[in-house]
Amino acid sequence: MAIDSGSGLANATIQQRLVPVRLFYDYLMEEGLRESNPVGRGRYTPGRRRGGHQRGLVPRMTKLPWIPTEQQWRDILGVAAEEPIRNRVMLALAYDAALRREELCSLCTDDLDPAHRTLRVRAETTKNRLERVVPYSAPTGVLLSGYLAHRATISRARGPLFLSESRRNHAQPLSLWTWSKVIRRIALAAGIPRFATHTTRHLCLTDLARMGWELHAIATFAGHRSTESTLAYINLSGRDLAEKLTKGMEQIHSWRIDMLARLGGQATGAASR
Template structure:
């Protein structure tokens, strides 16, 4: 098992240079390492049930408060939980400079991905009848979402202008109703844009802006973090994002630092007031002694 875990931790990714983030330091993310160990753990559980083994060598990372029962049992691979990466203001501006040179389809897709905090599949699966230009909203169908829950999300007026321009351009490719975003390559002209094509577009734009960590999910992270920075309530962000549980939404609250900043400001105000009060008392005491 030790040799297997070591091999997982050093195994190069099959995607090679297309890897965006190397959480494991080798090409397999920490979550991927955990997934590789699950079937092995279940197999040993089966052997124990069949009476062929007495113990499972793949630890679950459980904690037992009573020391005599084993205390803390560490997993073979430590479970890491990291905050999602988002670009700084300058990095975002650099990305937009590169995006301005992209075709109108790519620009409107990037705008919608941020504006409506869309996942890659939700964005690429949009259809013409999902649009409501009168109210500037999108219908995200349940079958395209991660949680299988339909929702309606708004988009900004600026994105609406881009979308209007794209719809005019789309009419030169196909006037048929159906998938909103169409391929313009010679090989798949007029066919629905695939997830992989959009990933390649984002990868190319990110590299051109010197942001190799930029991915199709970065715009969603950035939008939800910005909503948290603006003071949106937790349940409102969860509803907008289509999260089944607010536990997922808490990530963006933490990433924004909103709550921590508010607590810091309140705490610093109290400390500042206390220090000023103490200085004032000291000054008054000095004046009294002088008199």
């Protein structure tokens, strides 16, 4: 079975599950029960043959994040339009502010600044413990205003922004798993099963790269500690490739364009005769 066949475990999952196996064999080596570790680390070792590269047990694959096409995004929004206002504003904020699932579900009423249309992502809710302040759009602000009025009918207490409306957990903070189920339901209804809670973050950061945002600006917006994570979205956007292609067409292949233009003119002339 090929690792990228779509069946079985993902490459990243396999790599994670190999870690305890590798550590177990490290322990056996320390105890003198084995002379070598059969689970390679895939590291560079100077002096080894073939360039000093030691292959891991399973090749490590790095894939670009999946994002929906324009039509798929419209299909998602079409289904989401029928959702309750809480789910609609959560989806809008998840895209607008490129929020991770935990960051979104952990938002509190005190994190909002409607006057400046910004929200604070607290350090304790982020993946790398970096606090940041991010903006959201005017349409999302309108949705948020409507939701705050609706939330007041559930609870007027300050605290978690998004509350459960079920009988079992009424007025309790919305859990991560509930939000995942909401997105899963929307994805299946739209016929796009690959759409997940993290997809909106991928799409937002890719759109920022498409708009020409600089690498460090995108990294700050996303809350990335290293720009290496941000580079994936720059590559996915194709921004640099598009710019190079445009320059190349202008400088190297301009004569081809001229010839095509003449060909088009000749075809028009022939048709008129």
